[in-house]
Amino acid sequence: MDAFNKVLEFLEEMTKNADEVQEKVLDEILSRNSGVEYLQRHGLNGQIERETFKKNMPVISYEDIMPDVTRVANGDKSQILCSQPISGFLMSSGTSAGKPKLIPTTEEESARRQFQFILVRAVMSKYIPDLDKGKRMYFLFTKPEVKTPGGLIARTVTTSFSKNSAPLKNGANFSSPIETILCPDSYQSMYSQMLCGLCLNKEVISAGAVLASGFIRAIRFLEKHWQLLCNDIRTGTLNPQITDPSVRDAVMRLLKPDQQLAEFIEEQCGKKESSWKGIINKLWPNTGTMSQYISILDYYCNGLPVVCKVYASSEGFFGVNLNPLSNPSEVSYTAIPTLCYFEFLPADRNNGVTNSISSPGPLDDKEQQKLVDLVDVKLGQEYEIVVTTYAGLYRYRVGDVLKVAGFKNKTPQFNFICRKNAVLSIDMEKTDEAELQSAVENATRHLVPFDAMLIDYTSFGDIASNPGHYVLYWELRQNGSTEIPPKVFEDCCLSIEESLNTFYCQGRFCDHSIAPLEIKIVKAGTFDELMDYSISLGASINQYKTPRCVTFAPIVEHLNSRVVSSYFSPTSPKPEPGH
Structure with missing residues (x-):
């Protein structure tokens, strides 16, 4: 606890002196990398002053440095982006923009990222002091590593963590042996991790995954396979579908015949479907610890605290939740000022979509002058985050839009709003992820009287017809026996339309340039299949997020093949002044 207290004291100190810390971070990054080709190319010539940096260095996206990244990946050992040797690449999930990005990393950067886990543990210990006295059922998965033409390893962030984490390697406080996590077969890995968690159900005091979507997938897996898992627990034998020798050995060291536990699980899982409400605290009675998943998480967890710990990406670790027991929607x-140099590009909500600058690439001089430093952001304002890292990213647009929610001393605290590139558009209007999410939340209130909830959704801008229209694919879970009348779904369609921006409403009501919005109800399991498909293309279970807008033809075809019914908005929404 003394070590954790020191970490918290350090956090307090650096948030009080955020601007000084940020200036020091930028000075260190530019000093050590002063001779690299990228900085020389942009005329920095060893200068490390903040204003010179801002004047000379362009604000960029991944596409702008992809040629340099490709050179490194192909074996060029020149100091192109970073003075330290590039030790490998971290792969983005690929779910937001298609093909995964390769983000360069160094040995030092890997060690720096480990600080986030120490910081998170320190914060968690403040709110839940006994967290280390039991087991954590934390679902982690690894993807096969890829070797670039130059011989460097490319892996996901979570694969890197799983292979390098000392707590995971020694099994401390985790319900799953490391062998089950490192298993490359996602079915065998999920099955064995769930089985271990059930065997240790009374020792498990917290449960989770990297993303909420991953945890929900684990519970759905349990819904499908609980009978097989019960049989293993009853007989003390492992399902023959688990063929990985290291996994079998690790699980069999833990698995013992337990008739009583098997009967308990059968009792909880074998009841009518509605009994799955609160299944987490039923099966794991000692447990106690992503906005679109809050309602379904609450359904499974039945009031247990849902903890959102960190804000991070493949590009870096950016922030920590200092109030982990707060409502996930808040x-x-x-x-964290020490981990990279932050800048922020003001965003606005004109036309209902969060816009920074329309161009995804470098900004002109006038546009670059709009960027502000970490301590200069304004409460309530939305920004696109721009980072400069120790490992060779300079004024890099991460693509996330954040909103300033408050301050810890002199350091801002942010709500995550949306990915900047998730946009629906038919005519002149644009609808972003955050606006669509809010509209869907408003619409799902019509489902409450029928004891139904939205499991997952995505959208598609259908321009095959004239005029085009928005299509939303919904997967529902209905616990009640009352059939939902078509009018309810039509009301959902209209509710969504009425929640969208005035440009959309004008297109529907005045210009008739947009056809009525359509909701397509898909079969149960559709979004699990969508996740499986993405994983088959190389996505990681840990990092997978359901895309809120799809354009890839095979995905649209799959969704359409699973539709069981469809409904259209019955009338046009009327634009209102100031809507």
């Missing part, structure tokens, strides 16, 4: 992340 989570804010405090920026």
